[in-house]
Amino acid sequence: MMGTASWLFWALLSAVFAALTAIFAKIGIRGVDSDLAxxxxxxxxxxxxxxxxxxxxxxxxxxxxxxxxxxxxxxxxxxxxxxxxxxxxxxxxGEASKVAPVDKLSLVLVAVFAVIFLGERPAPREWLGIAMVAGGVVVLALKR
Structure with a gap:
């Protein structure tokens, strides 16, 4: 059960708000310097x-x-x-639908940095998911 104390609950909310961030920002930065925004x-x-x-x-x-x-x-x-x-x-x-997923390459980098700096050891199944995210980023970043 997903209670309010669950890390997954908060992580999913984070994902929703991060998605809204990309959409709202893309609309809001039209005609505005990105650093000022x-x-x-x-x-x-x-x-x-x-x-x-x-x-x-x-x-x-x-x-x-x-x-x-x-x-x-x-x-x-x-x-x-x-x-x-x-x-x-x-x-x-760029397009929000391409920028945001490429930005999520951070998920792959977090896993690698967590192994190097924090001593974390993701399970093989978790590495598979991380590799799939990396593959998705590559597919999105390739020019058609």
Whole structure:
């Protein structure tokens, strides 16, 4: 059963919102510089997440976090910003139905990086699924 505590529930919601992100962004960036669009999007995300944290009673002093936490959250933030900037640029230049799936090559890269950096060991069945995603990306990226 898929309860609200299930990682799968939240991952599926993430996929729905990511899909909507591509559609809304493709419409919204018409005639707008992609970097400016990314900045506007980021500002809105900051406001929305601030409300989630504040209204959810989850606020705590970020200065009490460890240096390691700050380092890796900072690196994650930099990677996110670069990813979004590249994504918006790609959306401005290409079709959303092609850009978004190629962007999901990140799934393959996450699996490889998780093995290298986190010591995770996907099962053969999981590698098959990852390989299928990679194959789908190749098919979508090939010119007709």
């Amino acid at each position: 990314t900045l506007i999007r980021t500002a809105i995300i900051s406001v929305v997440l601030s409300l989630f944290v504040w209204l959810g009673g989850k606020w705590s002093n970020p200065l009490q976090l460890s240096g390691k936490t700050w380092l890796f959250l900072g690196l994650s933030g930099i990677a996110t910003g670069l990813s979004w900037a590249c994504y918006f640029r790609a959306l401005q230049m």
